[in-house]
Amino acid sequence: MRRSRTALSLVSGLVAASVLSGCSGSDDGASGGGDPDAPAQLDFWTWAPNIQGVVDIWNEQNPDQQVTVDSQAQGDEAITRLLTASQAGEAPCLMQAEYQALPVLVANGVASDLTDDVEDVRDAFPEGAWDLTSFGDQAYAMPQDVGPMMLYYREDLFEELGLEVPTTWEEFRATAQQVREADPERYLTTFSAGDPGWFAGLSQAAGADWWATDGEAWEVSITDDATTQVADYWGDLVTEDLVDDQPMYTPEWNAAMNDGTLLAWPSAVWGAGVLEGVAPDTAGSWRAVPMPQWGDGEQVTGFWGGSATAISEDCEDRAQALEFATWLNTAPEAVEALVSVSGIYPAATEGQTGPALEEPPSMLPNQPDFYEQAAQITETARGFTWGPNVNVTYQSYVDQFQSAVSDRTSFTAALEGMQETSVADLEQQGFEVAEGS
Amino acid sequence: MSETGGTAPGTTTSGDGTAGATGTGEALATAGRDAGGSSPPRRRRGTRSSRTAPWLFLAPALALFGAFLLVPILYAVWLSLRSQQRAGGGIVAQVDVVFVGVENYARAVTDPALYDSLGRMLLYGLMVVPTMLGLALVFALLLDLPRVRLRSATRIAIFLPYAVPGVIASLLWGFLYLPRVSPVRETFLAVGLPAPDFFTSTSVFFSVANIAVWGGVGFNMIILYTSLRSVPAELYDSARVDGCTEWQVATRIKLPLLAPALVMTGVFSMIATLQVFNEPQTLSPLTNVISSDWMPLQKIYTDAFVRNDIYTAAATSVLLALVTLVLSLLTLTFLQRRAFGDDA
Numbered sequence: 122m123r124r125s126r127t128a129l130s131l132v133s134g135l136v137a138a139s140v141l142s143g144c145s146g147s148d149d150g151a152s153g154g155g156d157p158d159a160p161a162q163l164d165f166w167t168w169a170p171n172i173q174g175v176v177d178i179w180n181e182q183n184p185d186q187q188v189t190v191d192s193q194a195q196g197d198e199a200i201t202r203l204l205t206a207s208q209a210g211e212a213p214c215l216m217q218a219e220y221q222a223l224p225v226l227v228a229n230g231v232a233s234d235l236t237d238d239v240e241d242v243r244d245a246f247p248e249g250a251w252d253l254t255s256f257g258d259q260a261y262a263m264p265q266d267v268g269p270m271m272l273y274y275r276e277d278l279f280e281e282l283g284l285e286v287p288t289t290w291e292e293f294r295a296t297a298q299q300v301r302e303a304d305p306e307r308y309l310t311t312f313s314a315g316d317p318g319w320f321a322g323l324s325q326a327a328g329a330d331w332w333a334t335d336g337e338a339w340e341v342s343i344t345d346d347a348t349t350q351v352a353d354y355w356g357d358l359v360t361e362d363l364v365d366d367q368p369m370y371t372p373e374w375n376a377a378m379n380d381g382t383l384l385a386w387p388s389a390v391w392g393a394g395v396l397e398g399v400a401p402d403t404a405g406s407w408r409a410v411p412m413p414q415w416g417d418g419e420q421v422t423g424f425w426g427g428s429a430t431a432i433s434e435d436c437e438d439r440a441q442a443l444e445f446a447t448w449l450n451t452a453p454e455a456v457e458a459l460v461s462v463s464g465i466y467p468a469a470t471e472g473q474t475g476p477a478l479e480e481p482p483s484m485l486p487n488q489p490d491f492y493e494q495a496a497q498i499t500e501t502a503r504g505f506t507w508g509p510n511v512n513v514t515y516q517s518y519v520d521q522f523q524s525a526v527s528d529r530t531s532f533t534a535a536l537e538g539m540q541e542t543s544v545a546d547l548e549q550q551g552f553e554v555a556e557g558s
Numbered sequence: 559m560s561e562t563g564g565t566a567p568g569t570t571t572s573g574d575g576t577a578g579a580t581g582t583g584e585a586l587a588t589a590g591r592d593a594g595g596s597s598p599p600r601r602r603r604g605t606r607s608s609r610t611a612p613w614l615f616l617a618p619a620l621a622l623f624g625a626f627l628l629v630p631i632l633y634a635v636w637l638s639l640r641s642q643q644r645a646g647g648g649i650v651a652q653v654d655v656v657f658v659g660v661e662n663y664a665r666a667v668t669d670p671a672l673y674d675s676l677g678r679m680l681l682y683g684l685m686v687v688p689t690m691l692g693l694a695l696v697f698a699l700l701l702d703l704p705r706v707r708l709r710s711a712t713r714i715a716i717f718l719p720y721a722v723p724g725v726i727a728s729l730l731w732g733f734l735y736l737p738r739v740s741p742v743r744e745t746f747l748a749v750g751l752p753a754p755d756f757f758t759s760t761s762v763f764f765s766v767a768n769i770a771v772w773g774g775v776g777f778n779m780i781i782l783y784t785s786l787r788s789v790p791a792e793l794y795d796s797a798r799v800d801g802c803t804e805w806q807v808a809t810r811i812k813l814p815l816l817a818p819a820l821v822m823t824g825v826f827s828m829i830a831t832l833q834v835f836n837e838p839q840t841l842s843p844l845t846n847v848i849s850s851d852w853m854p855l856q857k858i859y860t861d862a863f864v865r866n867d868i869y870t871a872a873a874t875s876v877l878l879a880l881v882t883l884v885l886s887l888l889t890l891t892f893l894q895r896r897a898f899g900d901d902a
Contacts, residue, residue, distance in 0.1 A: 256649045337648045371844045373736040523846040551644035
């Protein structure tokens with residue numbers, strides 16, 4: 122169940138993007154080395170639904186550079202498999218990697234440095250997306266899809282209960298209180314101890330930077346002011362019973378989203394697709410708006426989920442793999458197919474504003490400008506540099522916050538637990554950790 | 559208890575398989591010797607084949623045993639003595655796997671989380687094993703009473719949950735435990751009782767144990783029942799002639815004769831308890847009260863597949879396997895002496 126959650130980057134609709142002509146010219150592939158037109162057999166490990174349909178287009182046009190899709194499970198299992206394959210020297214040329222999974226692949230020498238190779242297509246993506254695939258100044262993957270966070274709320278129930286749409290977190294808290302007073306059976310939303318990516322996105326929006334490099338050393342700052350602010354805020358909401366404290370993506374949550382027990386969901390652009398699956402009875406009742414802000418007049422959000430295309434160190438046909446990755450993520454026909462066939466929200470800037478995204482998702486027919494707004498929100502999204510052991514940090518989030526929620530202990534202490542676990546693991550693995558972070 | 563199921567029948571089958579192969583090998587070898595003995599001119603050839611024949615017949619079993627049990631165990635032990643070391647602190651660095659001796663074991667045994675999970679497992683085992691075996695015994699004895707109607711239908715009904723895979727069973731029960739999707743809550747509220755919460759840090763033990771008992775009773779009942787059916791009827795007849803009631807037949811004759819089967823099911827259940835994984839792992843995303851290291855095997859899984867530290871995971875696995883082995887042997891030695899008398 123947990124496995125499938127970030128896979129739900131489902132966006133319906135069509136896109137006809139006009140991005141760079143990434144695939145047509147063979148610009149020598151000088152930086153990538155090798156001849157991009159030489160025959161090659163490329164393996165592509167991916168979990169994007171129906172991506173075979175997109176790859177088929179490439180295979181038809183490039184009979185000499187055939188790409189074979191190997192469908193993988195998403196999440197921790199995918200990483201374990203990639204690490205194992207890489208140890209055996211058999212990692213696939215091309216791999217789909219979640220942004221937070223990429224650093225583990227880089228740290229273990231699975232994903233290769235693409236900085237020079239992607240120079241030509243840098244402008245095709247928002248800078249925030251590159252932050253998600255870069256460490257220091259080096260980029261290790263090409264952004265594929267992004268999940269800028271936005272707030273979904275039940276338009277009908279907000280009207281029924283006479284609620285205003287919150288634009289700041291302070292208002293969000295007041296709204297949560299009003300909901301409880303109006304109907305003790307309902308909650309504005311839930312705090313999920315099961316979704317570290319969600320909490321990381323909230324922290325990004327508040328200005329957190331959990332990891333930074335200081336020369337060779339890593340600085341870990343999970344207890345920074347921004348994250349502490351976020352944790353304290355939600356801790357108070359949970360303690361005062363202003364929001365629910367049960368995890369998302371459970372049958373229980375689905376039912377609560379469907380029957381109106383929960384009125385709002387801080388989610389990401391792909392949330393519209395998730396709603397279709399979990400709350401089919403509520404079509405037309407939701408509306409998506411920018412996330413509440415910490416300060417007046419600010420406009421900033423974080424990322425939840427999304428993935429990139431990486432090329433392995435083991436890859437023998439690097440130039441061809443790079444050609445495919447560039448085509449997949451920037452060529453108009455490929456991006457359009459990714460959106461329409463695979464249901465992702467593309468990272469490429471022009472892919473987000475293509476004429477075919479004019480149709481709103483089927484759950485929000487009442488919001489014809491959904492994608493227009495999504496593109497604007499994406500502009501305001503900030504990511505942060507991921508550390509080399511996000512897997513450990515994420516697991517620690519779940520463990521720490523689960524017990525903080527069920528034992529009603531301090532959320533700040535839970536953050537400290539995350540910090541300690543993350544640092545201890547880095548040290549155990551042999552990373553240099555900078556003091557005083 | 560899917561693990562009861564999962565492990566127990568697996569163990570039985572492979573045990574039987576090996577035993578069967580060995581038995582056959584020996585039987586044929588003996589036959590070969592006999593044949594050799596009865597025809598002196600062929601004696602030499604007979605002797606030679608009597609030496610190779612058992613190995614020939616054993617070969618498939620030994621090959622499978624080696625490839626799928628011995629080699630993986632040795633590989634796990636080997637892994638447990640190694641660890642990854644990075645040369646350089648940056649994100650890109652040479653990563654080598656080196657021999658670290660017992661470092662992984664030292665880390666495993668000094669991790670308080672391991673003892674927390676062992677404590678929870680002990681509590682869980684104390685709840686599951688007596689309940690499951692008690693129910694299995696009662697059902698087996700009831701089914702074995704004379705003049706029971708719908709005997710085989712009842713037997714199948716009790717056995718059926720065992721046929722449900724552990725993960726599926728946990729999902730089904732998960733739906734029943736979650737208040738908003740469960741009919742339980744509405745039923746309680748309808749009759750004016752407060753709805754139970756199946757996922758508090760205390761009640762979660764009952765919730766997980768319940769799935770195990772639900773799944774495991776049938777399997778253990780079948781073992782006990784089968785063992786009861788093999789008791790010669792004359793024993794009961796003479797007991798009844800002597801004026802025994804059914805209760806006395808059950809307690810004075812059936813129970814003592816069931817002792818070996820009870821020992822076996824007890825050991826199976828104990829091993830299953832040490833390996834409990836499916837139920838808590840499946841329920842974990844549904845609630846805040848089951849952590850990723852709630853049970854020892856979950857901790858091993860998290861170490862290996864979430865933290866990608868297969869080396870520590872291997873060390874903990876080896877330790878858990880040793881504990882299982884020692885406990886099984888102790889239980890068998892202790893209980894068998896009681897069950898079979900001193901000659902066992």
